[in-house]
Amino acid sequence: MDKKKILLEDINRDNPFKTPEGYFENFTNGIMSQLPDAVLKNSTNVNLWQRVRPWVYMAAMFAGTALMIRLFVGAPTQAGIKHYASEGLNLTSSSDIDDYYHYYDDGLAQIAYDDEFYETSSSE
Numbered sequence: 001m002d003k004k005k006i007l008l009e010d011i012n013r014d015n016p017f018k019t020p021e022g023y024f025e026n027f028t029n030g031i032m033s034q035l036p037d038a039v040l041k042n043s044t045n046v047n048l049w050q051r052v053r054p055w056v057y058m059a060a061m062f063a064g065t066a067l068m069i070r071l072f073v074g075a076p077t078q079a080g081i082k083h084y085a086s087e088g089l090n091l092t093s094s095s096d097i098d099d100y101y102h103y104y105d106d107g108l109a110q111i112a113y114d115d116e117f118y119e120t121s122s123s124e
Helices: 027-034 037-044 048-073 078-091 094-117
Strands: none
Touching: none
């Protein structure tokens, strides 16, 4: 057999497929004329429930997921947090808190003063 090498330049690049004249201009009208009348009447009647139904289903899905997580993980314990906070407030008075802040402020001021005026050398 004689094998001939086919080059890309030898291949005809014209599109052999052609559409009839005016095909796409009349396409929609042709399809709609072939549909039965029952399909055309039912397709235009979309009520509110049919439009909202996917959103309601999605909201129900998220609500169900949140409830399942709450069931498996458990409810947060807010009572324990409030209990400890109220105990802390009962144990200290406002004068104790003021004394602490005054001591803290005075201590920081003293440390800053000492660092500024009394330099310590590391070469001792």
